[in-house]
Amino acid sequence: MDIVNITVIDREGEEKTLEAPTDMNMNLMEFFKSYEYPVEGTCGGMALCSTCHCYVESEHDLPEMGEDEEDMLDQAFFVDDEKSRLGCQIAITPELDGLIVKLAPSAE
Numbered sequence: 001m002d003i004v005n006i007t008v009i010d011r012e013g014e015e016k017t018l019e020a021p022t023d024m025n026m027n028l029m030e031f032f033k034s035y036e037y038p039v040e041g042t043c044g045g046m047a048l049c050s051t052c053h054c055y056v057e058s059e060h061d062l063p064e065m066g067e068d069e070e071d072m073l074d075q076a077f078f079v080d081d082e083k084s085r086l087g088c089q090i091a092i093t094p095e096l097d098g099l100i101v102k103l104a105p106s107a108e
Contacts (some may be wrong), residue, residue: 004097009057010037011103020092028054028087028101037103045088050076052087053104060099062090077107 002022009015020031029052032039040051047068053076056062062085065073069089073079084104090096 002094004092004094004099006031006092006096007058007098007100008032008035008037009100009102011105020096022092022094022096024092026092028052028085028090028092030088031092032087032103038106039087039103041088043088047072047086047089050086050104050107053078054085054087055080055083055102055104056085056099057083057102058098058100060096065089076104078105 003019004022005017006020007015007017018035027045029039029041029045033041042051043049050072066089069086072086073084
């Protein structure tokens with residue numbers, strides 16, 4: 001199994017570096033949920049909600065945002081135009097090794 005390290009900063013500011021498999025067709029939302037972070041993923045990864053909203057803190061070259069993701073972030077709370085992404089739209093690939101992400105504040 002191929003593994004990458006991803007650092008997650010939770011909503012309280014606690015930082016943990018965790019292992020993520022690259023051979024399971026997983027995205028960041030599923031990765032967050034697998035480590036029991038408070039990410040709902042209400043839409044099941046279809047970019048129809050913003051409950052997996054996160055900030056990409058590292059300088060990784062990520063795939064461009066699709067129209068559905070842009071539209072959803074336009075309606076989300078606490079959006080950072082430079083860093084905000086939906087975790088469900090970022091597949092875990094070998095290129096993500098060393099990625100640093102921060103969970104966006106909850107809308108509640």
